[in-house]
Amino acid sequence: MLSSVTSGLRQTTRASFSLSIVVALLHQLVSSYSTEDFISHANRTIDMFDHFREPYDKRNYGILDIDVIEATTSSLHVTWKLTNMSSSDSVMESTVICETTNGRIVSDKLHSATNSFHFQFLTSDTRYIVCVYVLEKSTTANTSILHYNCQPFSTIPLVRADSIVGVILTLGYFGLMVVMGYAAWWRKMKNARRNGDEDKRKLKDADDSERKSTKKLEKYGSSGITNFGGGASGDEAEAKWLGENGVAASKSSAGCSGATTGCVGFSKEEEEDMVYYNAKNREISF
Structure with missing residues (x-):
C-alpha cells in the first residue's frame, strides 16, 4: 500500500514538472514571436x-x-x-x-x-x-x-x-495679428486726437488775434481814425494807412493841439502808441 502511494506521488511530481516545462517553453515562444x-x-x-x-x-x-x-x-x-x-x-x-x-x-x-x-x-x-x-x-x-x-x-x-505645436503656433500667430492691429488702431486714434487738439489751438489763437485786432480797430475808429477794411486784416490795413498818412496825421494832430474844434486830441499814452514806421518814405512817424 505504501509503495503504491509513493509511486503515485512520483508520477504526479513528474507530470507537474513536465507541465511547468511546457508552460515555460510556450511563454518563451509567445514572447519571441516577431x-x-x-x-x-x-x-x-x-x-x-x-x-x-x-x-x-x-x-x-x-x-x-x-x-x-x-x-x-x-x-x-x-x-x-x-x-x-x-x-x-x-x-x-x-x-x-x-x-x-x-x-x-x-x-x-x-x-x-x-x-x-x-x-x-x-x-x-x-x-x-x-x-x-x-x-x-x-x-x-x-x-x-x-x-x-x-x-x-x-x-x-x-x-x-506636432498637431498640438501647429495649433499653438496658429493661435499665437492670430493673437499677434490682433495685438498688432489694435496697436496700429490706437496709434492712429492718438495721432488723430493730437492733430485735432492742434487744429483747435490754432483756431483759438486765430480767433484771439482777430478779436484783439477788432477791438483795436474799434478803439481807433471811435477816436476819428478811418476804419480799416477792404478784405485785408486789421493790422495790415492799419499799418498801411499809418505808413502812408502817418506824417500828415501827426502834423494835423500837432497843428490843432490848441484848437477846440475840427480835430480830436490824443492823450500822452495814445500819442506814444501812434509811433509807426512809414515803409513808403522810410521814416518813423510820431
Whole structure:
C-alpha cells in the first residue's frame, strides 16, 4: 500500500514538472514571436487564396518593395513595386492583405495596372502588418513566379505632438495679428486726437488775434481814425494807412493841439502808441 502511494506521488511530481516545462517553453515562444515569424506564417498559408491555388514554379521574397503613401487616423494607403521582373511580357496579379485584431482584410485580385491599395476603417495609433503577393506570369517562358513581402505600418494618433505645436503656433500667430492691429488702431486714434487738439489751438489763437485786432480797430475808429477794411486784416490795413498818412496825421494832430474844434486830441499814452514806421518814405512817424 505504501509503495503504491509513493509511486503515485512520483508520477504526479513528474507530470507537474513536465507541465511547468511546457508552460515555460510556450511563454518563451509567445514572447519571441516577431514580424519575421508572422511573415513565415503568412508564407505557409499562402495557398488559402483562390488565385494562388494555381501552380507556380518559384517563390521570391524581398525583391518586392512596399511603402506607405499616406497614413491617417483610420486608413493606410500602401503601394508596391517589383524591382526585378523575370520576363518583359509578364502579366501581374496582385493581392494585398492587412492583418488586424478582428481578422484579415484581403483585397480583390488586382491586375498589372494597379500598384496601390487603400485600407480603410482602421483603428487610430495602431500597428498593422501589410503583406503584398504578386504572381508574375510569363506567356513566352510559360512560367509563374510568386513574389511576396510584408511590412509593418501604423495609423497616426488622433492628437499628435506636432498637431498640438501647429495649433499653438496658429493661435499665437492670430493673437499677434490682433495685438498688432489694435496697436496700429490706437496709434492712429492718438495721432488723430493730437492733430485735432492742434487744429483747435490754432483756431483759438486765430480767433484771439482777430478779436484783439477788432477791438483795436474799434478803439481807433471811435477816436476819428478811418476804419480799416477792404478784405485785408486789421493790422495790415492799419499799418498801411499809418505808413502812408502817418506824417500828415501827426502834423494835423500837432497843428490843432490848441484848437477846440475840427480835430480830436490824443492823450500822452495814445500819442506814444501812434509811433509807426512809414515803409513808403522810410521814416518813423510820431
